[in-house]
Amino acid sequence: MxxxxxxxxxxxxxxxxxxxxxxxxxxxxxxxxxxxxxxxxxxxxxxxxxxxxxxxxxxxxxxxxxxxxxxxxxxxxSLEALDLNIVTQTLEGAAFDLIVATNILVYYSRFEQAIAMAGIARLMSPGAVFIANHALPAQRPAALEYLGRRSVSYSAQGAYGDEVVVYRRK
Ligand SMILES: C[S@@+](CC[C@H](N)C(=O)[O-])C[C@H]1O[C@@H](n2cnc3c(N)ncnc32)[C@H](O)[C@@H]1O
Known part of the structure; x- marks a missing residue:
């Protein structure tokens, strides 16, 4: 990991x-x-x-x-930690099967999110899955197939929750 x-x-x-x-x-x-x-x-x-x-x-x-x-x-x-800005940098030779980005891209503009998604797609092997916990721009890289989203509520009134979105690398 x-x-x-x-x-x-x-x-x-x-x-x-x-x-x-x-x-x-x-x-x-x-x-x-x-x-x-x-x-x-x-x-x-x-x-x-x-x-x-x-x-x-x-x-x-x-x-x-x-x-x-x-x-x-x-x-x-077995944990490896790498210094990388997911919006402005990439990692040569990476081929992850799963990328999870919770509470990270939410801090960025739609433009920066779209750039980050292009970078994330480059880090994934074919068939790999990318998961985030809030909506991301519809203008995604062609290499990412949108699989869907699911609302998850943690409180009875829906005060806390996530919009989980899932993509697959083509
Ligand atoms: C709010 S924490 C979320 C941590 C964890 N993923 C979670 O859901 O609890 C945001 C983390 O994203 C990192 N971060 C913010 N912008 C980033 C970027 N462009 N590239 C890489 N890491 C970033 C921050 O340094 C921080 O550790």
Whole structure:
């Protein structure tokens, strides 16, 4: 697994993960998550690690549920972090089977998103899948086939959610 990011602090962190690498997973119990979202939170990380005791929740943070997962060392050690701006740079020789970009392209203009999509298409092998969590420009590179989108709601009233969009490299 390769993580591409332009932030030197993120890259430095990923290249020097403290082991065991423990992820703290807070959940605001008053946020009206759907049962499916709560079940996702309860099981998150189960495929790559195991539950460990979470940090103590400060008394004033009432209603905060916390669980923690220690990621198995082999997954931490197989992670590669590369310094790359997905809007302005590309990676020669890359052929990823899956690219996931959540909460990244949303910060850019439609023009920059379209440029990033062209770069992402170049990083993919034929048949590879690209997933983002918000709508992207319709003017996509010809090499990317739009497979569809799905609205995912995490709260009963739909206050939180994602628009998951999926593309396939032709
Ligand atoms: C809000 S975080 C999202 C992190 C994670 N994907 C998630 O969904 O929780 C945005 C990350 O994208 C990185 N980022 C922003 N613009 C980028 C770009 N043009 N190329 C590569 N990484 C970028 C930031 O440095 C930051 O680490």
């Amino acid at each position: 390769v993580c591409l990011d332009l932030n030197p602090a993120v890259i430095a962190h990923l290249r020097n993960l403290p082991l065991p690498y423990v992820i703290q997973l807070p959940r605001d119990e008053s946020a009206s998550w759907t049962p499916e979202a709560v079940a996702y939170w309860r099981n998150f990380g189960g495929l790559i690690g195991s539950d460990v005791p979470p940090l103590a929740v400060p008394a004033k943070l009432r209603g905060l549920a916390l669980r923690a997962v220690a990621v198995a060392a082999r997954h931490c050690e």
